[in-house]
Amino acid sequence: MSDEFAPGHKRRRSLQDSPVDLTIMQKARSSLLSLQRELEGIDETQDQLTTIMAQIDIVQQILGTAKKPKVSFSSISKADLKNVGIERKLLQMQSAQLASMLEAEVAKTSHVQQLCLRIERIYRHVSMRFEAGPRMILDAVLLTVAEISSDGDTKVPVAILPEMRIASGEGVLLKNPVTDFELWVTGSVNYGLCTYEQEDLRRDRVLSADVDDARLLAKSKIFLIEAKRLQDKPLYDFMPEAIAQAVALCEVTKTQTVRFCLTDGRKWVFCLFSKNPAGERVCYEGNSFSIPEPSALLNGALWQESVRQVVELVHHWLVEEKDPMEDSLSSLQ
Template structure:
């Protein structure tokens, strides 16, 4: 007589933990292979993980302003300081010896706009990569450096103020810090970030890419903000910075909490979208400005004091 089949709900706590650990490892391999999180089979895998976790899972792509509102997170504007634009442009223009110059990057952008279709997210990422690599090049010193970690998974996290877990993949995590640590991440971000202590040595930013025809701060900002909130909570950090961009437009934001965790008083401050260009004949008019903010964001990812902006409440 065949043994009676069991249900997932019949598993002991230890057995549930073991099965969940195996499935999480499978999902990590899927991430490393670049499988889309909307893939039907991967969604089935996530549903089983959610069932084992006994929590309804919400991917970042489903987070909205309403979701943040239910968590007690408010959205407020940032404004430029009186000399903020001038300082940001000067910082974006500064070039280290041997690094990419503004002229180098401007030419690279013109080539991307000439040869690459930007209708898809993949095309937009080529444009975004051009600016991010410029910043990384100009922050490379004997002791410190930047790593661009694409397709960075933020582990599913159950938030106490909701009945949902939140998680997913962000398009980029930009990491700045000790060069030896940076090199470990380049070799394998999965191995490097398996040790949570590594974050204490780093400054981190989250970047989300959206194709131009889908780019809307109202729709895109909450998704990236939730990823920043999760990382801030897990790392017990007061501040976490990020950006949403199509490559042609850039929306910078800062998540700031007066105390760790979630609830009333937590705020996402955002800056109006900055266009890279102002038309066909001047497609990089704001290049220095955007590079200056990017460089500051990477260097001061967890610093709650702003260099070019001020919070508005």
């Protein structure tokens, strides 16, 4: 028996025929950089750390030649998106159509007022220093949208699926149709939302569904929401992660369009991903809409209107059944 197949030995693999998780190397390099900063100026460790960093850089260069590189959604970069052929363009909300949507008041005044009261309480009592604070605002908005859809004229129930796993195992393959560059992505999205029918019969199954079952049971297309804590970064710096999630969902569900949103609970960016029959893939990124902190300096009616605006847009992104590419609410540039 050869050593390759001896008991206790793993099968030897080629760098060119196995997915290689670059996320592990990226995390190791990040940890080492943090350690370098922590031990900066200590002579006894400086040379060793410099040597280790050089060796890690060499390994990272070798792994970069892998035929099947694999990264998590959170580690994907703008360069990765460009390499797999994702084009980025702008989405602009049309002022007149947005005003008409707000005037129609799909979100009843009572729903908005209750949400405003809840958000005021969150701002009053909850620290926004860590992710859990802004996430409470996000959760309140999503629950309100679900209530509006379920209790409104159409009576369409909504399923909110936290930490929805899009790509597991070896991941989802993203391939550039021109250059044949391949990238495997893995991970989950903070929230997947969809509408469905026959709540009495399907509620339990939908709320326990994975992405495949959700697609099977959903009335609407699955709408993705990625939540972030800003720290020292602007919200748009996290756009590559949200785009990669939308692209992966498009591949998994075999759909041509995916609506998604990037938010920190206070700022909301509404986006659209599209893949045409020729394989061209474009992400349209919108401007941000805000739910500011209420204050004595901010007109109460204007603040409530900003909350309504976000709620109406989330609701529209979730329930609208028209082709997103033909939606008059937004223009694609």
